[in-house]
């Protein structure tokens with residue numbers, strides 16, 4: 001069986017380094033916000049090309065904290081509208097709702113699955129204060145026109161880069177283009193921890209300062225609480241593991257692109273729509289999503305032939321029970337993607353023979 005993602009195999013590559021780090025960690029007696037977190041923050045900020053990185057508990061909290069910090073700084077207010085892709089993973093929308101803001105969902109481009117400036121522009125109204133742009137499936141959104149649109153309309157740009165670690169657009173790494181960016185290091189991500197973890201990147205000193213306080217009860221120094229905060233700190237041990245894996249991220253992303261190119265060149269089946277790729281570094285193929293009309297049938301066929309697949313994602317956010325308030329929205333592009341998306345296995349530990357077998361079986365469908 002070709003697993004969709006063999007996380008054990010992904011992490012076995014780092015086992016001895018993890019064990020060494022764990023021993024140092026145990027011996028240090030310092031288990032919360034220690035050197036591991038600050039070292040990883042420095043290294044990840046350098047990697048993204050930003051002035052700051054603030055390690056936090058997970059990707060959803062990263063998004064919530066950014067919005068909370070902007071409210072704290074008076075840049076966002078209760079009820080403000082935030083533009084967000086309709087076809088994103090639900091966390092992007094949940095963060096907006098959690099902070100008492102209004103999500104305004106926008107249809108993506110039907111070929112790239114990412115939101116574009118032309119469509120975002122149609123939804124700008126008086127209440128609109130920010131664009132929460134998502135680099136979906138690992139492919140960066142066309143940021144230049146989005147940044148210009150934001151500038152012309154006085155909007156903040158927040159990147160949800162949870163699926164795009166290391167993707168490059170116009171020589172800039174994901175997380176360094178907007179005013180702030182949220183990352184998830186959920187185990188399955190391109191840079192994945194061994195548990196929950198996340199980070200925020202930004203070049204803004206004031207925002208970084210506020211975020212550092214917010215994630216740690218609002219404290220500026222021990223037992224001194226400046227603002228009302230939460231406990232959303234990045235776990236020390238996860239930071240140590242992430243720092244080890246960060247060194248390998250470029251290599252892993254290259255391998256992902258090599259496999260993707262192989263699929264794009266060799267999968268030839270008119271029942272299977274392949275994803276758009278411009279052959280640059282702007283895609284890190286967090287997932288390789290194809291569209292197939294009878295998804296259940298296709299997935300069952302692949303499974304019968306020893307290939308596990310997943311769906312990113314089966315139900316669009318506006319059709320989720322938890323978001324029933326939005327169920328009347330008509331979003332045909334989003335709905336079509338969610339009805340027909342299938343993710344083929346693509347990850348850095350997938351063997352070339354496995355890739356070839358997947359191509360052969362998909363072509364014979």
Ligand SMILES: Cc1ncc(COP(=O)(O)O)c(C=O)c1O
Nearest residue numbers: 058059060089091092162184186
């Ligand atoms: C686009 C996007 N945003 C946010 C998140 C939330 O991250 P986490 O699962 O770490 O809370 C995810 C994670 O799956 C994601 O894919």
